[in-house]
Amino acid sequence: MGHLQWGTPEALRALLCELVSWESRTLTEGEITFPYKVQEKLGKLDFFKKNPANLSLHEVDLGRHFVNAFYKHPEVKETIVLISHFDTVQTEEYGDLEILAFQPEQLTKKLHERKDDLPEEARIDLESGKYLFGRGTMDMKMGLALHMALIEKASMEEWPINLLLVTVPDEEVNSAGMRAAVKELVALRDKHGLSYKMFFNSEPSFSQKPGDERHYIYSGTMGKIMPAALFYGKETHVGEPLKGMTANYMASFLTQLMEWNPSFLERDLSEETPLPVSLQQKDLKLQYSTQTPYRAAALYNVFIMKRSAADIMDIFEKVAEEAAIKCNESYKAICQRERMEGVGEVQVLRYEKLLSYAVGKFGAELVEQIKRGVQANTDWDEREKSMRIVEKLMIQCQELAPAIVLLFAPPYYPAVNTSSDPLIIESIKLLKETAKSFKEEVSQVHYFNGLCDLSYVQYKDDSDGWTSFEKNTPVWGDSYSIPFDDMLQLQAPVLNVGPFGKDAHQRTERLHIDSAFIQTPFMLERLIKSMMEIPDGELKEAP
Known part of the structure; x- marks a missing residue:
């Protein structure tokens, strides 16, 4: 030997x-x-x-x-x-x-x-x-x-x-x-x-x-999953601020509620998950101008033990709806104070809903074209691509604004x-x-x-909770996917x-x-x- x-x-x-x-x-x-x-x-x-x-x-x-x-x-x-x-x-x-x-x-x-x-x-x-x-x-x-x-x-x-x-x-x-x-x-x-x-x-x-x-x-x-949001407001000139709504204003309400939110806490075998925090928050303006930022994005880190992607999306949606209510109340009070009409109420929708709305409005081919255009940009990582797909779809569907669109960004563990x-x-x-x-x-x-x-x-999922991840991840199947079927075989x-x-x-x-x-x-x-x-x-x- x-x-x-x-x-x-x-x-x-x-x-x-x-x-x-x-x-x-x-x-x-x-x-x-x-x-x-x-x-x-x-x-x-x-x-x-x-x-x-x-x-x-x-x-x-x-x-x-x-x-x-x-x-x-x-x-x-x-x-x-x-x-x-x-x-x-x-x-x-x-x-x-x-x-x-x-x-x-x-x-x-x-x-x-x-x-x-x-x-x-x-x-x-x-x-x-x-x-x-x-x-x-x-x-x-x-x-x-x-x-x-x-x-x-x-x-x-x-x-x-x-x-x-x-x-x-x-x-x-x-x-x-x-x-x-x-x-x-x-x-x-x-x-x-x-x-x-x-x-x-x-x-x-x-x-x-x-x-x-x-x-x-x-x-x-x-496990770790990243619920994310695209905030789409209404653009205006800084000289007429109340003719629009900045995405930053909208984002501040959700981030306040997401950061350290105990409704995401899980306990198992006397251990518990760290609380969620924001990993990124930014507006999507590519250069400085006096046009107000009407698109912004935020990523939130959530640790999981027993919960599925579907469970997290449900909790996230509740939190976002609460944020929208707070945002709308605050905005309405400002409009009354300034005697302005305002641009309407912020609504919350999941990416899957935006996607089917867009397909219904201008067809699946154009939606695919938008996705391909975003995927072609090699300077963007998976998270940036996720946000940009939602942003480009919202630009074509501005009648839905102001809106908070909920999605998942990779990676998911x-x-x-x-x-x-x-x-x-x-x-x-x-x-x-x-x-x-x-x-x-x-x-x-x-x-x-x-x-x-x-x-x-060793993946287990009796309730197909992962399908919620698939449906609400804009880059799914193009530049990011998880081999769930194969994972189920590795027990x-x-x-x-x-x-x-x-x-x-x-x-x-x-x-x-x-x-x-x-x-x-x-x-x-x-x-x-x-x-x-x-x-x-x-x-x-x-x-």
């Missing part, structure tokens, strides 16, 4: 630093080249030299690919899917140290000269020598490194279980990578007659509050939770015991409190176990060295071996 490249803490640390040095910020050239480098690196393992077809790249979009590396045991159908993402967020916040953001060893050294610039908790962690700093160290290239090491070991030792490593781009923006991978997971299952035993992710363990040093494992992930699954209950028990051998305590969280690609497996429990780290998406992003290179690798190996029906005596003891 050959020797393991990534079998020691030192080798694993070197692998992580190499993965981090391959810069792969979302929507940069690095995100396009990264999967080729991973493929080349894994291709050096004996197993993939003998089975090159088991290591493949698959197209996502915009020149981006995901990687499948499939360790297949000849007699086994049971398969664990190891999911990770390789894109990272941007790095401007590193300032003049930005060139070191992807060199963890050098950055960590350099920060010792800048200790006084760091927040206190980060400075203490730096001085302890227990952390490695850098973009992607924690979120989430360490997860990928752990999965690569598992594939290597399983293939060398011929573990009687299949491991499918899937690493994807774009988790930080639209999860295009994972949405594309879902189809391939179904195809691979059918081709090899596999049975998926678990969908396993290694996103890092996030502290639940400042100063929290506990290591968490997650048996589910929160369904929530998933398998805390009650017997395999998950067993696995968590084993992981807690294993952590104790390091004198560490591991705590279970039922819903991962960030976004996670596990949202696209296996989910678990997220990753290394401990802090401050993802900040310049102080850092990874706990012992957790990453000693404890988590041991826990993962122990967990997978527990699913292989191997006599326990063959498990080596904790180091």
Whole structure:
């Protein structure tokens, strides 16, 4: 038997630093080249030299690919899917140290000269020598490194279980990578007659509050959905302000009611969702003029546990109707004070209603033409395109104004939770015991409190609640879609176990060295071996 490249803490640390040095910020050239480098690196393992077809790249979009590396045991159908993402967020916040953001060893050294610039908790962690700093160290290239090491070991030792490593781009923006991978997971299952035993992710363990040093494992992930609104008022000249109604005025009423609105709060298994906040609010004027802004847009972030898209749209509509009443009352009082007629009452309508009105008014072909025109603009992202489609339809249907049009903007992450699954209950028990051998305590969280690609497996929806998303998402089917049918076929429990780290998406992003290179690798190996029906005596003891 050959020797393991990534079998020691030192080798694993070197692998992580190499993965981090391959810069792969979302929507940069690095995100396009990264999967080729991973493929080349894994291709050096004996197993993939003998089975090159088991290591493949698959197209996502915009020149981006995901990687499948499939360790297949000849007699086994049971398969664990190891999911990770390789894109990272941007790095401007590193300032003049930005060139070191992807060199963890050098950055960590350099920060010792800048200790006084760091927040206190980060400075203490730096001085302890227990952390490695850098973009992607924690979120989430360490997860990928752990999965690569598992594939290597399983293939060398011929573990009687299949491991499918899937690493994807774009988790930080639209999860295009994972949405594309879902189809391939179904195809691979059918081709090899596999049975998926678990969908396993290694996103890092996030502290639940400042100063929290506990290591968490997650048996589910929160969902996220983005209700949005297009406000269409009535234009006028600033010299005659009451002959119109600005979209900004209308928007202020809805944003006041949406921000931190408790009617969106969900509780499950003694955990609760963060309250909603606005993620963007702007008017859609493309240049300055003394014409008043009569089109504006707002995006709101809503976390979900049990609710479907249909449930959220119903709540959102109620809130918008309340906002419209407040806006109309306030506006009416001003008109009376100024002895003006006004431009009428603001109405609330869903995008699906606007769409069928527009099709009825000037035909489906013109509506498609409007959508195509918006889609052709490569400078606009999915959210901007969503708003612009609604805006262009409203320009053709101004008799509906003033109006608040409700829609969904991408991305949508369904929530998933398998805390009650017997395999998950067993696995968590084993992981807690294993952590104790390091004198560490591991705590279970039922819903991962960030976004996670596990949202696209294990989907359940008895009420077709997702159709509300499809009908009210203007870019649906053109530049954004979710493979709900395929997701329904991927029914296996989910678990997220990753290394401990802090401050993802900040310049102080850092990874706990012992957790990453000693404890988590041991826990993962122990967990997978527990699913292989191997006599326990063959498990080596904790180091």
